[in-house]
Amino acid sequence: QSVLTQPPSVSGAPGQRVTISCTGSSSNIGAAYDLHWYQQLPGTAPKFLISINTNRPSGVPGRISGSRSGSSASLAITELQTEDEADYYCQSYDNSLDGWVFGGGTKLTVL
Amino acid sequence: QVQLQESGPGLVKPSETLSLTCTVSGVSISTYYCSWIRQPPGRGLEWIGYIYYGGSTNYNPSLKSRVAISADTSKNQFSLRLTSVTAADTAVYYCARSSGRDSSGIDYWGQGTLVTVSS
Numbered sequence: 001q002s003v004l005t006q007p008p009s010v011s012g013a014p015g016q017r018v019t020i021s022c023t024g025s026s027s028n029i030g031a032a033y034d035l036h037w038y039q040q041l042p043g044t045a046p047k048f049l050i051s052i053n054t055n056r057p058s059g060v061p062g063r064i065s066g067s068r069s070g071s072s073a074s075l076a077i078t079e080l081q082t083e084d085e086a087d088y089y090c091q092s093y094d095n096s097l098d099g100w101v102f103g104g105g106t107k108l109t110v111l
Numbered sequence: 112q113v114q115l116q117e118s119g120p121g122l123v124k125p126s127e128t129l130s131l132t133c134t135v136s137g138v139s140i141s142t143y144y145c146s147w148i149r150q151p152p153g154r155g156l157e158w159i160g161y162i163y164y165g166g167s168t169n170y171n172p173s174l175k176s177r178v179a180i181s182a183d184t185s186k187n188q189f190s191l192r193l194t195s196v197t198a199a200d201t202a203v204y205y206c207a208r209s210s211g212r213d214s215s216g217i218d219y220w221g222q223g224t225l226v227t228v229s230s
Binding site for chain 2: 100
């Protein structure tokens with residue numbers, strides 16, 4: 001059972017917009033700690049994608065964005081492309097565990 | 112260019128100790144949070160722990176009694192020891208680094224190394 005909760009899967013057609021949610025609590029996302037998103041292609045290491053509180057890293061397209069509301073966060077991908085098909089993970093710091101916590105991961109399927 | 116590379120045995124017997132080393136190039140480990148993260152086959156990511164500023168450590172409470180992370184700044188390496196392993200410890204183990212505890216993402220990862228616990 002992950003500390004951060006993500007839907008197991010989402011899907012969308014090419015060109016569409018999808019969002020992936022990440023729900024936490026008052027000891028992590030709700031405490032205003034930064035929330036980070038990672039993309040993991042099959043058989044590869046996770047790749048840092050975006051942080052909610054900071055600017056998008058260079059090389060990450062503008063059609064990928066993140067937002068927060070209370071103890072939840074979302075990753076939005078617009079203009080969906082086949083190469084976006086991957087697993088996505090959210091991650092934050094948790095002050096009750098005094099360490100990092102991950103979401104269980106969401107598999108994005110491009111139909 | 113920052114690179115991280117895990118090394119160590121790919122097979123460990125039950126009840127024995129898993130030992131891995133991460134060699135970092137392109138940046139000094141002394142100024143970063145250097146972490147171990149694992150991923151059981153077909154499952155999600157689990158934070159194991161990190162060592163920061165070359166010496167202080169924090170561990171996942173669920174593994175704390177069995178894990179130790181250390182660093183050799185002269186070699187720019189940090190290491191993981193996990194004792195009394197069982198089949199549940201079979202996973203791909205990643206070393207990774209972040210610039211901070213909560214304000215920075217984990218921006219560099221090793222390629223990962225599969226460790227299988229089996230007799």
